[in-house]
Amino acid sequence: MSLFAASSRRPLVMGVLNVTPDSFFDGGRWLERGAAIERALEMVAEGADVIDVGGESTRPGAQDVPAEEQIRRVLPVIEALAGRVRVSIDTRSAQVAAAAVGAGATLINDVSASLWQVAADHGVGWIAMHMLGDPLTMQDLTMQDRPAYGDVVSEIATFLKARAEVAAAAGVDEVWIDPGIGFGKTVEHNLALLRGLDAFVKLGRPVLVGTSRKGFLGSVTARNGVVPAPEDRIEASVATAVWAVLRGARMVRVHDVAPTVHAIRLMEAPLEEAMA
Ligand code: HH2
Numbered sequence: 001m002s003l004f005a006a007s008s009r010r011p012l013v014m015g016v017l018n019v020t021p022d023s024f025f026d027g028g029r030w031l032e033r034g035a036a037i038e039r040a041l042e043m044v045a046e047g048a049d050v051i052d053v054g055g056e057s058t059r060p061g062a063q064d065v066p067a068e069e070q071i072r073r074v075l076p077v078i079e080a081l082a083g084r085v086r087v088s089i090d091t092r093s094a095q096v097a098a099a100a101v102g103a104g105a106t107l108i109n110d111v112s113a114s115l116w117q118v119a120a121d122h123g124v125g126w127i128a129m130h131m132l133g134d135p136l137t138m139q140d141l142t143m144q145d146r147p148a149y150g151d152v153v154s155e156i157a158t159f160l161k162a163r164a165e166v167a168a169a170a171g172v173d174e175v176w177i178d179p180g181i182g183f184g185k186t187v188e189h190n191l192a193l194l195r196g197l198d199a200f201v202k203l204g205r206p207v208l209v210g211t212s213r214k215g216f217l218g219s220v221t222a223r224n225g226v227v228p229a230p231e232d233r234i235e236a237s238v239a240t241a242v243w244a245v246l247r248g249a250r251m252v253r254v255h256d257v258a259p260t261v262h263a264i265r266l267m268e269a270p271l272e273e274a275m276a
Helices: 033-046 067-081 094-102 116-122 152-170 187-195 197-201 215-220 234-246 257-275
Strands: 012-018 050-054 086-090 107-110 125-129 175-178 251-254
Touching: 012 033, 012 257, 033 050, 033 067, 033 257, 050 067, 050 107, 067 086, 067 094, 086 094, 094 107, 094 116, 107 116, 116 125, 116 152, 125 152, 152 175, 152 187, 152 197, 187 197, 187 215, 187 234, 215 234, 234 251, 234 257, 251 257
Parallel strands: 012 050, 012 251, 050 086, 086 107, 107 125, 125 175
Antiparallel strands: none
């Protein structure tokens, strides 16, 4: 019996490739086409199943990037990768999503959970992620604008269930759902979502989770008031990715493909034996 009880299939690993100057962790590293392609192929060699190409940072406080500029950044990279690995396009723009699909992307990673019609029109997959507000304001933790939910798990599950149903009715065959860790959530909200992943898995759609290097991991692992920088959050990233797949996530979105793949494989072997 597979350890990954919700599915007989191995969990997938999505490697992050931000072709941006300002992403919170890898911003500026892959702006040049050659470097981006090389990094993507490195992640494929490390075991990535999907490469998630983005031309706009959605970190807290980020400004919108015009569609033309996103397209200029991502298209040459997608064209070079398509056919060699599955490519997803990380965007909130219908124009960018359509251009990326034209260049060979087969999955739209949509942090706005609003682009299902583009996916339906082009016959590609769609990831619906939950975000409260928009990147510019979502993590405004002043008292009046603090992200607030009644029951964070059930509210977000209800939202994603409805979006997934609308997308399926519009003709999207492959619909993923993602609770949107860090997108308009406090540390406590993020932890509650990780604890409550089961509620998302139960909806019957494949679940994607992205914790990689995010701020809440810094808060949770802070010592003596010192919050580790994104560069120092690798163990926490791998640990939470493993947690997510054990709780039934079918894909994890990560910056560090090799250690994540290793951790998932290592954990699978002894536990499968114990369950045999
Ligand atoms: N997180 C980020 C971006 N896209 N997509 C999904 N589906 N789920 C996520 O959790 C998610 C996402 C933020 O991470 P990153 O791309 O590394 O940073 P930035 O937004 O600064 O480019």
